[in-house]
Amino acid sequence: MTLSNDTLSELPADVARPGYDRAALTPGIVHIGCGNFHRAHQAVYLDDLFNLGEGHDWALMGAGVRPGDAKMRDAVLAQDGLYSVIELDPAAKSARVIGSMVGFAEVASGNAPLIAAMSQPSVRIVSLTVTEGGYYIDPKTGTFSPTHPDIQADAANPDHPETAFGAIIAALKARRASGVPPFTVMCCDNVPHNGHVTRDAVCGLAELSDPELSAWIKTNVAFPNSMVDRITPATGPRERALAQSFGIEDAAPVTCEPFRQWVMEDNFPAGRPALEKVGVTFTDAVDRFETMKIRILNGGHAIIAYAAGLRDIEYAHEAMADDQIRAYLDKIETTEILPIVPPVPDTDLNDYKQLILSRFSNPEVADTIRRLCHDGSNRQPKFIITSISDCLAQGRDCTGLILESALWCRYCYGTSETGAEIAPNDPNWDRLVAQSKLAKERPAAWLEMSEIYGDLAENAEVVAKFTALLNDVWARGSHSVIADYLTG
Known part of the structure; x- marks a missing residue:
């Protein structure tokens, strides 16, 4: 009624x-x-x-x-x-x-x-x-x-x-x-x-x-x-x-x-x-809880989103059911994100990570990958790029996070890896598509969006790693590149 x-x-x-x-x-x-x-x-x-x-x-x-x-x-x-x-x-x-x-x-x-x-x-x-x-x-x-x-x-x-x-x-x-x-x-x-x-x-x-x-x-x-x-x-x-x-x-x-x-x-x-x-x-200590959530949960959403979007996966729980995508998320969270998150009162970060994996896997929620991919131009600087910067400042490896950025770039080309069209999915979609097309020929062009990446384009190590990963994604596909990351 x-x-x-x-x-x-x-x-x-x-x-x-x-x-x-x-x-x-x-x-x-x-x-x-x-x-x-x-x-x-x-x-x-x-x-x-x-x-x-x-x-x-x-x-x-x-x-x-x-x-x-x-x-x-x-x-x-x-x-x-x-x-x-x-x-x-x-x-x-x-x-x-x-x-x-x-x-x-x-x-x-x-x-x-x-x-x-x-x-x-x-x-x-x-x-x-x-x-x-x-x-x-x-x-x-x-x-x-x-x-x-x-x-x-x-x-x-x-x-x-x-x-x-x-x-x-x-x-x-x-x-x-x-x-x-x-x-x-x-x-x-x-x-x-x-x-x-x-x-x-x-x-x-x-x-x-x-x-x-x-x-x-x-x-x-x-x-x-x-x-x-x-x-x-x-x-x-x-x-x-x-x-x-x-x-x-x-x-x-x-x-x-x-x-x-x-x-x-x-x-x-x-x-x-x-x-x-x-x-x-x-x-x-709100800032501690906030950092934990933004880096582990929101960053985690971004990690699964573009990998899944390139494979035409529709829902978050379906992405989590993909053994490779789940392992990709788990490895980045464990080795690249958790070590840079400050301690949170009365909270075990590993337990929190496991809670996030469980929440993402809930089939009843039916959270769409498209929603998770939306508005990357505003979300990436807060959820991913800050973690990259912190890893660099602490001398930690951030290959998985840079790979996530390469997958976002590939997603913004506007087609999935099956050739299916990706409908506009960002307030700045036209700009992102144009930049992604430039980056297919010259990957560093993607990092030169300083309004998103700040000064990361000036970091030779980041540029070299991003260039290699994006070229590899185009040449061999995301599945093979993620598999290489998982095997070290």
Whole structure:
């Protein structure tokens, strides 16, 4: 049956539902970017807390800044803010309806409805999931880019901003003018040092039009760092059919693995929900957890992605069922990544690696290789190239990581090894394809994309190794080259 407040009591008995009075919830958090990850992660933790009878003044007000966000708004509001989350445990799937979202700001040019929502005194946290590439980072410097056209446009029109950061600045300005304390800005994106990165984006943009306001934000607004983790595939016909199999007619279902993790700095001057009661870890060592996750999990996804993509493998669990790809991942993780990851409190890195291998192998998740290959131009510098640089700095071998980079280059040529066309799969796809074609004749051309590789093109050892590996991939195919790597 179609989800709504009126039909909650009529759902099948095996579908969990909110055990609290949703009418008693009031929004304390505005969340920008209500995609699948947020709705399977932060919103679920809040739903768990509300089910304990606590934190009912911390409900979510959804928001977005892109025209496409309006589709999610329409879908969720038509269901009274409800949607289903299906956990894909290989032993037994389970479904629950999440009730922690109580509204969704209108998506409009200039973001006036969003600014008004964030200006409400009851809102004490503004959180974001705007993707890894949404923070206007200059890849050459690794810092905020004030020259990006979106940023320049908001700087010229600060009262009618089009970016999330411009809207945050406008809301903070309005709150200061009316004597309302500032909210905490909580990034939930998979970005290294995400709180610092978000602070740089907000303050850097404010500096362009109002330096005094920028200084006030730096002094008065908290930007806690966090690490978030849950594998959440895109929603398509399969996922909607799964919801229907539980007796739920849902326009916006989410599927996800059973595992989830959230680690945060406890830096919330305006208050926060008691999320430690539902499994969130508050610690001063967020950076250690973050490095572990980005290098081992996200780096691991990249390692299997391009090897599998070149072989026309569709799903991550199918890649893990390929003995060679699994061994390739295991060797790089064990010999090249784990040795450079700093110790993490109360965590054994080898155990964590085994957990990652198990999570990748879950056949129920059906995470697509295409999703894992997407947006390499933004993900590679964070997930792979940092590990290459650390290995080089420590005098460690990084042949497997450089081979991963060669496989990404080959993937970006636009055809798999069977000759099948690879549809555009990156915001910078045309540039990557053109560079890959240059690299087929002169491999060093790939490393000369300094916005991705920094100064690695100046390292003769890296250039020589990459050249040999890419030439070998073209000459003999990825299977033979990976086999050579595995035998040493």
